[in-house]
Amino acid sequence: MDITAPATGNSATDAAIxxxxxxxxxxxxxxVDGIDLDIARGxxxxxxxxxxxxxxxxxxxxxGYRVRTAGEVSVLGTDPAHGDLDWKARLGIVLQxxxxxxxxxxxxxxTHFARFYPDPRDVDEVIAAVGLEEKARTRISKLSGGxxxxxxVALGIVGRPELLFLDxxxxxxxxxxxxxxxxxxxxxxxxxxxxxxxxxxxxxxAQLGDRAGIILGGRLVDVGRVDELGGREARVPIVRxxxxxxxxxxxxxxxPAALVASVVRELGGEPAGxxxxxxxxxDIYLELxxxxxxxxxxxxxxxx
Amino acid sequence: MSETTTTTTGATHTGHxxxxxxxxxxxxxxxxxxxxxxxxxxFRSPDAVFFTFLFPLIMLGIFTAAFSAAGDIQPxxxxxxxSVGAYYLPGMLAAGMLLSGVQNxxxxxxxxxxxxxxxxxxxxxxxxVSYFLGKIGQVFVTGVLQAALLLLVAATLLGIALPTDPxxxxxxxxxxxxxxxxxxLLGIALxxxxxxxxxxxxxxIPIVLVLQFxxxxxxxxxxxxxxxxxxxxxxxxxxxxxGMRAAFLPDDFKVLEQTQEWDLGxxxxxxLLWLVVGLVVSRLTxxxxxRDA
Numbered sequence: 001m002d003i004t005a006p007a008t009g010n011s012a013t014d015a016a017i018x019x020x021x022x023x024x025x026x027x028x029x030x031x032v033d034g035i036d037l038d039i040a041r042g043x044x045x046x047x048x049x050x051x052x053x054x055x056x057x058x059x060x061x062x063x064g065y066r067v068r069t070a071g072e073v074s075v076l077g078t079d080p081a082h083g084d085l086d087w088k089a090r091l092g093i094v095l096q097x098x099x100x101x102x103x104x105x106x107x108x109x110x111t112h113f114a115r116f117y118p119d120p121r122d123v124d125e126v127i128a129a130v131g132l133e134e135k136a137r138t139r140i141s142k143l144s145g146g147x148x149x150x151x152x153v154a155l156g157i158v159g160r161p162e163l164l165f166l167d168x169x170x171x172x173x174x175x176x177x178x179x180x181x182x183x184x185x186x187x188x189x190x191x192x193x194x195x196x197x198x199x200x201x202x203x204x205x206a207q208l209g210d211r212a213g214i215i216l217g218g219r220l221v222d223v224g225r226v227d228e229l230g231g232r233e234a235r236v237p238i239v240r241x242x243x244x245x246x247x248x249x250x251x252x253x254x255x256p257a258a259l260v261a262s263v264v265r266e267l268g269g270e271p272a273g274x275x276x277x278x279x280x281x282x283d284i285y286l287e288l289x290x291x292x293x294x295x296x297x298x299x300x301x302x303x304x
Numbered sequence: 305m306s307e308t309t310t311t312t313t314g315a316t317h318t319g320h321x322x323x324x325x326x327x328x329x330x331x332x333x334x335x336x337x338x339x340x341x342x343x344x345x346x347f348r349s350p351d352a353v354f355f356t357f358l359f360p361l362i363m364l365g366i367f368t369a370a371f372s373a374a375g376d377i378q379p380x381x382x383x384x385x386x387s388v389g390a391y392y393l394p395g396m397l398a399a400g401m402l403l404s405g406v407q408n409x410x411x412x413x414x415x416x417x418x419x420x421x422x423x424x425x426x427x428x429x430x431x432x433v434s435y436f437l438g439k440i441g442q443v444f445v446t447g448v449l450q451a452a453l454l455l456l457v458a459a460t461l462l463g464i465a466l467p468t469d470p471x472x473x474x475x476x477x478x479x480x481x482x483x484x485x486x487x488x489l490l491g492i493a494l495x496x497x498x499x500x501x502x503x504x505x506x507x508x509i510p511i512v513l514v515l516q517f518x519x520x521x522x523x524x525x526x527x528x529x530x531x532x533x534x535x536x537x538x539x540x541x542x543x544x545x546x547g548m549r550a551a552f553l554p555d556d557f558k559v560l561e562q563t564q565e566w567d568l569g570x571x572x573x574x575x576l577l578w579l580v581v582g583l584v585v586s587r588l589t590x591x592x593x594x595r596d597a
Contacts, residue, residue: 063427065593085429089328093427098420103348104341112341115334116428118326139348155424 015074016041016163016194017062022071024057024218031057033218035071041162044185044195046209046226048202050289054218055198056096056167062196063093063165076163089117092161094152094169102140106132106151109140110158117159129184130154131177145172153181163194170204182207202282214285216292230284237278239263241271248273331431338438343445346408356408357450360400361457363522367392368462377524379556386554390464394548395521397451401480402512402541404447405487409439410494410508417593418501426592436492436586443488451480472551475568479547482575486540489582496589520545526560533562543574 017039024032032054039045049055060066061073064080064087073080078087104112106127114120127136130150135143140151149172156164166185170178178201185208189195199205205212206226213223222229236252239259243249244267253259256276263271279287346352368389376385416422425435458464467473494511498504516522518532519541525533536542549557550566558566 065423065426085431086328088427089429091427093424095420095423095427098424100419100421100424101349101415103345108341108344112337113428115329115337116430118328159428 014040016043016076017045017196018072018074019058019062020072022058022061022073023069024054024061024066025069030218032061032068035215035218035220037213037220037223039194039196041194042189042192043210044189044197044208046205046212047196047198047215048200048205048212048285049198049215053215055215058215059165059167059196059198063091064088089159090162092156092159092164094156094164094166096167096171098152100140102143102148105137105139106143106154107136109151110154113155114158119160121158121160123158126154126158129157129187131180146174146177149173150177150181153184157188161193163196164188166195166197166199168199169197170199170201178204202280202285206281214288216289221288221292226281229281230279230288234284234287235279237276240273240275240277242273243267243271246272328429331434332437334430335434335437335441338434339441339445342438342442346442346446352408352412356403357446359403360396360450361454363399364389364392364396364454364458364462367396367522379554379559383556384554386557387464389458389462391524391553393454393458393464394552395545397454397480397548397552398483398519398541398545399516399521400450400454401447401483401487401544402515404450405443405484405489406491406494407508407512408446409443409488409491410497411504413439413492413495414498414504414508415501417495418504423593432590432592439492440485440488443491444484447480447484467552475547476551479544479551479571479575482572482579483540483544483547486575486579486582487544489579489586490540491582493582493585493589496585515539515541518542520549537562537574540575540578543571547571547575 015038017037019035019037022032022035023030035054035058047055047059057066061068062075062080064075064083067081075083076087076090078084080087107123110123110126114123124136127133130153132147132150132154135147140148143151149169153166153169156166170181173181182204185195185197189208195208197205197208209226211224212226212229213220214229215221236254237256238250238252239256240248240250241263251259260271260274260276263274277283346357368387371388374388376387377391378385413422455466459466467476494508495504498507515536518528518536519525519539520528520536521541525536525542525545528536533542546561546566547568549561550568550571558564561567
């Protein structure tokens with residue numbers, strides 16, 4: 001009866017999600033090729049990566065939709081391949097866009113889904129939280145794409161989940177709606193909800209994520225705090241200019257002002273095409289994708 | 305073993321402690337809620353309402369209007385006949401059961417699989433049992449309304465005399481309940497066949513349509529060639545139609561059946577067998593999503 005043991009801080013108890021050596025192969029081709037990851041309770045983790053990198057497969061294994069080929073997975077202490085209804089009651093899942101016929105109104109749909117859960121949130125509060133008060137009595141089929149997405153999010157949180165999966169939640173949102181959505185997520189975070197977010201918007205990952213991971217070719221190539229991804233070197237500012245012959249020059253330096261001053265001295269005047277660039281998360285991400293030899297196609301999608 | 309410990313202690317260590325862990329609502333309670341939700345959804349889907357709810361009524365109206373001039377249908381020479389409408393009413397009741405169950409659910413569930421509805425439900429603590437209770441309950445509710453509407457229109461607008469014998473209504477009742485239950489389960493089973501929601505109608509409707517032609521719904525069963533009657537006897541619709549004829553046609557008409565008898569025992573056995581087939585296939589094939597397809 002050693003009930004104090006789990007409280008001593010071993011990672012299995014503290015982690016909402018624990019992944020060891022996760023592999024998933026389709027017909028001998030590995031879509032997920034050896035992932036290890038812990039996500040702590042209360043943490044918001046952003047999973048980044050181009051399409052086809054293994055992001056969705058990984059998340060769907062965690063959600064219990066897919067069966068892994070090898071490895072160990074524990075989600076809220078349960079193996080998702082054997083998750084029962086009580087386990088599902090503790091999750092909230094916002095999938096990529098569904099195209100349901102939408103014959104129910106927003107309120108009808110939410111009221112119905114709330115019934116499945118032991119301790120659901122108040123339906124009106126959820127409708128207000130996603131900003132759909134005006135549309136509560138409108139059939140879902142009559143909503144815009146962004147509004148339907150808000151319904152998806154509302155359905156994901158109505159059961160008061162301990163762990164929320166958000167798969168590209170703000171696709172189709174206008175900038176204002178995205179900011180409102182971020183506010184909503186911060187509120188859930190403050191309540192202690194663990195969140196696993198996959199997104200193509202790197203500013204979203206930067207805004208919401210405590211940590212982020214980048215998946216490429218079925219492997220986690222980098223995991224860390226959002227402001228540390230790619231390591232220090234990836235964040236060294238870049239100075240670009242053209243020399244008098246018009247040839248482009250580029251140098252990375254921790255002291256860009258000193259470099260610019262020395263270039264000005266050398267040229268005896270203003271250098272042409274001068275730029276000082278501090279790599280954004282997006283630049284770092286794209287550099288990682290590029291160096292991993294991912295397809296150009298995917299980079300475009302990541303930028304879209 | 306350590307996982308079990310993690311589950312129990314984990315639940316108390318979350319940030320949701322203040323809400324406790326209330327018990328999940330029971331399967332039956334959610335199933336009952338699903339029935340109301342499904343019925344509402346059904347009546348808001350114009351395709352389903354027209355092609356599965358109103359269709360038999362429209363066909364009965366057309367048949368009555370088109371063939372009444374040809375005179376009554378008689379069980380034999382010099383025997384007392386009944387109107388075309390009266391003869392076709394049992395077949396249309398059977399067709400209604402088939403459409404409300406098989407066609408409606410097969411197309412509906414295949415569509416829900418295709419548009420992400422099932423995947424979403426599969427991520428919630430909804431039990432498949434509650435989901436199926438909702439579907440089967442919906443078929444019963446709309447099937448009863450459909451039969452009531454058919455009988456009402458038959459008795460009033462079309463002037464068809466309905467049975468007055470309680471035994472006839474008892475036969476109607478059990479054939480109806482067994483037939484609707486079988487149809488609903490077969491609809492769930494058949495929903496596994498279409499590869500996408502879009503192809504569902506193309507896969508399901510021909511099956512249902514052919515069955516209606518060979519089972520005595522649109523064509524007088526007694527006038528079909530014997531080989532066609534034998535093929536129809538393999539499938540449940542023929543037995544539903546025969547059971548309904550036993551309930552609604554005068555007793556003389558049994559001479560038109562294959563064995564010159566109503567064979568209600570065989571009706572019950574055939575429908576029960578198909579009910580079991582539907583149950584087993586549904587149980588084996590149903591998935592919230594096509595896993596690793």
